Amino acid sequence: MQKKICMLGGFAVGKTSLVRRFVQSIFSETYLTTVGVKIDKKSVVFPDKTVDLILWDLAGEDDIGSFRVSYVRGASGLVLVVDGTRAATLAVALTLRERAEAEFGAMPFVLLFNKSDLADRWAISDREIDELRQLGWQIYLTSALSGEYVDDAFRQLASMVAK
Amino acid sequence: MTSTVDPISLPKRAASNDTEIDREALATLLVEIARNVDPDYRARFEGVPTADPRMETLRQLLVGREISELSRVTHLLDEPEQLAAAVGGVLPSAAARAPHAQLGEALAPAVERAVQRSIQKSPRTLTDILYPVFLPAIRKSIGEKIDQTFQSLNETLRHIFTWHGLKWRFEAWRTGASFSEVVLKHSLVYRVEHVFLINRNSGLLIAHVAADNATSEDPQLISSMLSAIQDFVKDSFNEKEQSGLDTIRFGELRLWSEVGPFATLVAVIRGNPPEELHEIIRDVLLRIHDECSQALEQFDGDSSQLASVETQLQTCVELKQEDSNQGFPWLVVAAVLLVLIPAGGWFFLSWQSGQRWQAYVSRLETQPGIIVAEQKVRDGQFYIAGLRDPLAADPQALLSGTEIDPARVHSQWQFYQSLDPKFVLQRLTASLTPPKSVRLSIVENRIVAEGEAPDTWIDRARAAARQLSAGGPVFDISRVRDVSPEARAAEHWQTYVSRLEAQPGIIVAQQTARGGHFYISGLRDPQAADPQALLSGTGVDPARVHSQWQFYQSLDPKFVLKRLVASLTPPKSVRFMIIEDRIVVVGEAPAAWINRARVASQQLSADGLSLEISELRELTPQELTHLREAIQAIDIFFDSGKAIPGPEQLPVLDKLANQLKELAKEARKAGVTAQFMLTGHSDATGRETANVSISAARAETVRALLKKRGVDPELLLVRGAGTFEPAETENSRTGSSANRRVSVTVNFH
Numbered sequence: 001m002q003k004k005i006c007m008l009g010g011f012a013v014g015k016t017s018l019v020r021r022f023v024q025s026i027f028s029e030t031y032l033t034t035v036g037v038k039i040d041k042k043s044v045v046f047p048d049k050t051v052d053l054i055l056w057d058l059a060g061e062d063d064i065g066s067f068r069v070s071y072v073r074g075a076s077g078l079v080l081v082v083d084g085t086r087a088a089t090l091a092v093a094l095t096l097r098e099r100a101e102a103e104f105g106a107m108p109f110v111l112l113f114n115k116s117d118l119a120d121r122w123a124i125s126d127r128e129i130d131e132l133r134q135l136g137w138q139i140y141l142t143s144a145l146s147g148e149y150v151d152d153a154f155r156q157l158a159s160m161v162a163k
Numbered sequence: 164m165t166s167t168v169d170p171i172s173l174p175k176r177a178a179s180n181d182t183e184i185d186r187e188a189l190a191t192l193l194v195e196i197a198r199n200v201d202p203d204y205r206a207r208f209e210g211v212p213t214a215d216p217r218m219e220t221l222r223q224l225l226v227g228r229e230i231s232e233l234s235r236v237t238h239l240l241d242e243p244e245q246l247a248a249a250v251g252g253v254l255p256s257a258a259a260r261a262p263h264a265q266l267g268e269a270l271a272p273a274v275e276r277a278v279q280r281s282i283q284k285s286p287r288t289l290t291d292i293l294y295p296v297f298l299p300a301i302r303k304s305i306g307e308k309i310d311q312t313f314q315s316l317n318e319t320l321r322h323i324f325t326w327h328g329l330k331w332r333f334e335a336w337r338t339g340a341s342f343s344e345v346v347l348k349h350s351l352v353y354r355v356e357h358v359f360l361i362n363r364n365s366g367l368l369i370a371h372v373a374a375d376n377a378t379s380e381d382p383q384l385i386s387s388m389l390s391a392i393q394d395f396v397k398d399s400f401n402e403k404e405q406s407g408l409d410t411i412r413f414g415e416l417r418l419w420s421e422v423g424p425f426a427t428l429v430a431v432i433r434g435n436p437p438e439e440l441h442e443i444i445r446d447v448l449l450r451i452h453d454e455c456s457q458a459l460e461q462f463d464g465d466s467s468q469l470a471s472v473e474t475q476l477q478t479c480v481e482l483k484q485e486d487s488n489q490g491f492p493w494l495v496v497a498a499v500l501l502v503l504i505p506a507g508g509w510f511f512l513s514w515q516s517g518q519r520w521q522a523y524v525s526r527l528e529t530q531p532g533i534i535v536a537e538q539k540v541r542d543g544q545f546y547i548a549g550l551r552d553p554l555a556a557d558p559q560a561l562l563s564g565t566e567i568d569p570a571r572v573h574s575q576w577q578f579y580q581s582l583d584p585k586f587v588l589q590r591l592t593a594s595l596t597p598p599k600s601v602r603l604s605i606v607e608n609r610i611v612a613e614g615e616a617p618d619t620w621i622d623r624a625r626a627a628a629r630q631l632s633a634g635g636p637v638f639d640i641s642r643v644r645d646v647s648p649e650a651r652a653a654e655h656w657q658t659y660v661s662r663l664e665a666q667p668g669i670i671v672a673q674q675t676a677r678g679g680h681f682y683i684s685g686l687r688d689p690q691a692a693d694p695q696a697l698l699s700g701t702g703v704d705p706a707r708v709h710s711q712w713q714f715y716q717s718l719d720p721k722f723v724l725k726r727l728v729a730s731l732t733p734p735k736s737v738r739f740m741i742i743e744d745r746i747v748v749v750g751e752a753p754a755a756w757i758n759r760a761r762v763a764s765q766q767l768s769a770d771g772l773s774l775e776i777s778e779l780r781e782l783t784p785q786e787l788t789h790l791r792e793a794i795q796a797i798d799i800f801f802d803s804g805k806a807i808p809g810p811e812q813l814p815v816l817d818k819l820a821n822q823l824k825e826l827a828k829e830a831r832k833a834g835v836t837a838q839f840m841l842t843g844h845s846d847a848t849g850r851e852t853a854n855v856s857i858s859a860a861r862a863e864t865v866r867a868l869l870k871k872r873g874v875d876p877e878l879l880l881v882r883g884a885g886t887f888e889p890a891e892t893e894n895s896r897t898g899s900s901a902n903r904r905v906s907v908t909v910n911f912h
Contacts, residue, residue, distance in 0.1 A: 002383055002464040004365040024381065035395045039387040052464075054367060054387050070394050074365025076464065 002052040003161045006072050008100065009081030010092035014114040015057055017144035018081065022151060023055060037071055044158035051158040055079070072100040076161040078109035079153070084141065085121040090128075108160035110138045110153045117143040185224065192221045303409075311438035318350045319343045333499070353434030354483040358476040359386045360451065360469075361427045362462050366390030369426055369459070369466050372476040374483075379431075389418070389429055423448045425459035430479055437484075444479060451475050513543070516567070520545050523565045530556050532581040545572045552581035554589045582635035584608050591638065595624055601643060605636075612640045617647040649679060655702040656681050662701065666692050668717045684711040689855055689885065690725045691717070714851045716887070720744050723772055729882055731759055732840045735912040737779065745773045751780035753911055755788055755795075787833060790826045791909040794819065794839075798890070798904040799865050803846070806860035808868070808905075816865070819907065820872030826909065827878055835911040836878075841865050843883045846902045847893045851885060859883025865905040 007015045016038075023040040042053040058071055072078075078100060080093040097109060111132065113124055133139055138160070140153040195217055222230070239245050258266060281289055319342065322328040327349065335345040356377035360369040368386035379385060392411075411418040417436065420429040421444050428448040432440070451472050452459065458468040520540055524547065528535050532555025538547040545567065551558065558576065562569050580586070584605045591610060592603060601614040612624060621643055628638035653676050660683065664671050668691025674683040681703065687694065694712065698705050716722070720741045727746065728739060737750040746767075748760060757779050764774035797819050799808050808816065823839055830837035843862030845854040862881040870876045889902045 002367050002466075004367055004387070004464070024384075035392060037391045037395070039384050039391060041381060041384055052383060054383060056387065056391065068394070068398055070398055071391065073394075074362065074367070076365070 001049060001162060002054055003076040003158070004056065004074050005053045005077045005079060005157065005161070006056045006058060006075045006100065007079040007081060008058060008093060008096040009114075010083065010086075010089040010096075013081045013083040013086075013089050013093070014144050015079075015081045018112070018114060018142065018150055019055055019057055021144065021147060022154070036068060042154050042158075044155050046159070046162075049162065051162045053077075053154060053158055053161075067096060067099065069099055069103050072104055075100070075104065075107060077107055077157050079157060080109055080111045082111065082113050082124070084113040084115050085118050085123050087123045090124065108157065110140060110157045110160075112140050112142045112149075112153055114142050114144060116141040116148060117145045189221075189224060192217060192224065196221065307438055307441050314351075314438050315343045315347055318346045322346050322350060333495075347437055348484065351435045351437045352484055353432050353436040353440075355430050355432050355436075355440075355480050357382075357429075357431040358479045359389065359429040359431075360472055360476060361386040361390055361429060362459075363390075363422065363425055363427050364462075365464070366394075367462070367464050369462060369469055370472045370476055372473055372480050374480045377431075386429070389420070390427070393420075393427075419444060421445045421448045423452050425452065425456070425462070428476075428479075434484075440482065443482065447475055447479050516543075519565055519567050523562065523567055526561060526565075527558055530561070531583045532556075532586050533558065534579075543571065546575075547572065548575040549577070550579045551576045552583070552586050553578055554586045555581065580632075582632060584610055584636040587631065587636050587638075591627060595620070595627055597624075600646070609637045609639050611642060612638070613642045615644045615646040617650050618645050619647070621645055652676075652679070652703065652707075659698065659701040659703050662697055663694055666694075666697070667719055668692070668722050669694065669712075670715075680707045680709060682709050682711075685713070686715045687712045688717040688719075688722050689714050689887075690722050690729075712852070714855065714885070718770065718772065720746060720772070723767065727763060727767075727774065730842070730884070730888060730908075731756065731763060732838065732880070732908055732910040733760075734835075734910050745775060747775045747778065749778040753788060753791075755791060756910065759908075787826065787829055787835075787837070787911065790822065790829060791837075794822050794826060794907055794909055797822070798901075798906050799861075800900060801861055801903040801905075803848070803900075803903060804857070805903075806857055806864050808861075808864070816868050817872060820869050820874050823869065823874045823878075823907075827875060830911060838878050838880060838910045838912060839874075840880045840882065840908045840910065841869075842888065842906050842908065843881070844888060844890070844902050844904050844906065845886055846899050847886045847889070855883050855885040857883075858885050861903075861905050 007019070009015050019040045019042070023042040036059045038057040040055040040057060042055055044051045044053060056071055056075070058068065078097060080097055082093045083089040093111070101107065113129065116122075129139060129141075138153075138156050140149040140156075142149045142153060144150070239249060278289065322331065328346070331345040331349055332342055334340075335342045338345070340348075354374065357371065357373045357379055359371050359382060361367070362369055366387045366389070368383045371382035371386070373379065373382075409420055409422075411420075415433050417432045418429055419432060419436070419441065420427050421441070426448070428444055428451070430440075430444050454475075455469055455472060462469070517540060520538075524535060524538050527533050527547070527549075532552030534550040535547060536549040538545070540546075547558075558574055559569065562572060580590070588603055588605055588610050597603060597612065598614075598616050598620060601612055601616045601620070603610060603612050605611070616624075621640060624638070624640045624643065628640060631638055656674075656676055660671060660674050663669050663683070663685075668688030670686040671683060672685040674681070676682075683694075694710055695705065698708065716726070724739055724741060724746050733739070733748070734750075734752050734756060737748055737752045737756075740747045740749065752760070757776065760774070760776045760779065764776055767774045797815060799812050799815055799819070801808055801812075826837050841862040843858035843860065843865075845858045845861070847854070849857075859882065862883055866876065866879045866881050869879060886902070889899070890904065890906075891899055891901050893899045893902065
């Protein structure tokens with residue numbers, strides 16, 4: 001079973017780094033700058049099935065207006081990526097999600113606060129994260145550097161979209 | 164249940180209200196029903212009517228509200244308008260909730276009929292509706308057809324003159340296929356390596372089939388990336404078209420995609436595929452959509468439902484056209500060549516001789532004066548017929564150098580006269596033989612004669628011009644100058660000149676005719692005929708003649724004799740004869756005359772001439788001789804250039820007149836006639852002609868003066884001697900007064 005997943009997030013939040021180490025990829029990162037999208041695959045194996053997450057890594061831009069929402073068509077889930085050291089990127093990720101859902105309806109997502117290894121520069125308060133968790137959101141504090149929780153996040157999303 | 168209440172009376176009591184059932188009445192009724200239902204009761208209660216009104220009462224009690232509701236519904240169903248309104252209210256949501264397949268099946272016939280009806284009524288409506296759907300499809304289809312045609316044309320052109328082309332032409336002939344089909348078959352070598360069926364919505368791979376040995380990266384990623392690129396192009400260039408990217412080409416590799424309603428089929432082709440492949444791919448996609456429409460529409464990443472699709476895709480992957488490397492059919496080619504070479508050679512030769520013949524015919528056609536009416540080639544023989552002017556080039560002669568065998572040429576020429584100016588000119592030249600001074604030329608289709616010609620030729624030319632055929636060139640002779648007057652004058656002049664030349668004592672030294680005037684110069688003896696006088700009757704205008712004559716003494720014996728006779732005035736008894744250049748005088752004469760003859764004889768002998776006077780006998784009486792000598796001693800003198808003697812000469816003239824009259828009288832007595840020759844002389848100054856004239860004039864004057872003084876003019880003869888008989892020799896140029904005189908000689912007859 002395959003599922004289209006879109007990775008959304010502001011500029012330089014670490015989407016590309018997240019996938020670089022943990023996914024199967026055949027396309028170089030220049031696709032992001034040329035075509036604006038790069039496709040990677042993450043296979044998540046469950047006891048009864050294997051879910052292939054086809055990850056659409058959309059070029060993150062600060063200018064939300066230039067976000068190509070058409071790339072989200074047909075997606076089964078979203079990976080929202082936030083740079084934990086830049087509070088503003090949370091708003092960007094949420095806005096991108098809103099735009100995608102406005103266009104294509106609600107869909108499962110996981111919210112990743114990335115760069116958890118940079119604890120000294122962390123800019124998101126635990127309270128804020130808790131509040132979001134209260135909403136029932138699946139939130140992970142990940143580090144592309146250490147790989148912490150990255151697999152968990154994908155596994156979580158895979159189980160959500162494969163229901 | 165043993166109540167005795169009369170059930171029939173019960174229904175009469177009205178229920179407390181409509182909604183609540185009268186329990187008591189109901190109970191009574193139920194007992195009553197039980198009684199009716201039980202056969203025992205029936206037996207016991209005979210006479211109960213079949214339509215028991217109590218039943219109706221019971222019904223009213225039990226389902227009274229339902230009945231009224233039912234009647235409302237029945238009424239609703241019976242009233243079509245109300246029913247329509249009611250159904251119309253629920254139809255959209257009912258249709259939406261109905262199972263798709265069943266609804267589709269139920270509606271299909273009705274929709275078909277409706278569409279059919281609509282088309283029958285007005286095809287326009289449906290056309291308008293479908294227009295946006297059809298137009299892109301039609302456009303695409305036409306585009307592909309055109310591409311296909313171009314591809315076919317391109318390939319055909321590319322190979323038409325190659326070795327392959329020849330080979331394929333043979334194959335086309337052998338298999339009955341068109342040449343372009345064969346060319347495409349061979350030149351379009353391709354292989355479909357991969358086929359991807361991609362969900363149009365999510366870009367997820369539905370199915371992928373690869374050809375043997377064909378490798379690729381993860382098809383799932385590829386399919387997503389392909390649709391990402393489709394989206395990229397669509398977004399980047401704002402393309403509204405639903406079709407998407409249909410061709411991507413990368414070197415040898417081509418990606419052709421066909422877009423269906425739910426899925427896109429992408430074929431990865433290596434090589435040069437024919438355009439028809441588009442149609443094949445589209446057909447496969449259509450079939451897939453037909454078979455699994457629902458599964459495709461509901462595809463959510465699980466392709467297990469769509470396993471059957473792969474077999475369809477497999478048909479695409481099997482498509483290929485491989486370059487056939489069959490052994491070259493040398494034997495066939497050799498056999499064909501064996502037939503073709505002689506046939507080609509024969510064709511070439513007959514073509515070449517045909518070409519040569521055509522070249523010859525066109526050369527003939529360009530010849531002036533030759534009209535080719537008919538020509539043909541049959542069995543290697545050439546036939547030609549037409550008209551030709553006798554003056555035109557000889558068709559036979561034109562054959563030489565054409566490499567056409569003259570023996571195979573059969574000509575039939577009719578002669579005619581061409582009106583071509585060149586030929587007319589030739590004919591005119593031959594018939595008119597124009598003089599050298601006339602030049603004939605062709606000026607703008609006219610024949611123009613220029614120059615000078617006598618009137619006789621001009622008359623002939625004019626006649627020829629009149630006889631020229633109408634429609635032919637004009638013969639213009641207006642520029643020929645008539646030179647006959649001059650010619651005639653020249654002719655007359657020549658006659659005159661030859662007459663002069665025939666004259667003794669005249670030597671023509673030079674003569675020319677220039678500008679209508681004639682110039683002549685030469686020598687003449689004063690005794691010779693007067694050239695001026697000879698002009699009369701020759702037709703030469705004397706005013707145009709300019710003569711310059713030098714006088715000279717001709718040594719011709721005849722002239723010598725003339726001069727002698729003139730100077731000696733011999734008496735009648737004397738005769739002169741010319742015997743072999745000698746002049747012989749015979750007869751008798753007065754002694755004085757004989758003396759003079761002797762003197763003359765002596766003078767002549769100095770010039771190598773001889774005058775023989777030995778035969779003469781003396782005659783004259785003495786008295787006359789005296790008188791004569793007295794007279795002959797008298798000279799009348801003149802001033803220079805004057806023809807009239809001065810007054811001092813008048814007494815001399817008087818005396819001379821008296822002596823002449825006396826001598827005449829005495830001579831008459833003696834029986835002879837005295838004759839007086841008055842000879843005028845001039846000095847040597849001035850021109851000879853003038854001198855001769857003045858000498859004669861002087862003699863005439865003296866004669867007139869003597870006549871005036873009574874001398875019988877019959878006896879007076881006159882001559883001018885010029886300077887030839889001078890009284891004294893002149894040494895100086897001043898002239899001699901002694902020589903300007905008139906002398907008198909006396910002759911007796």
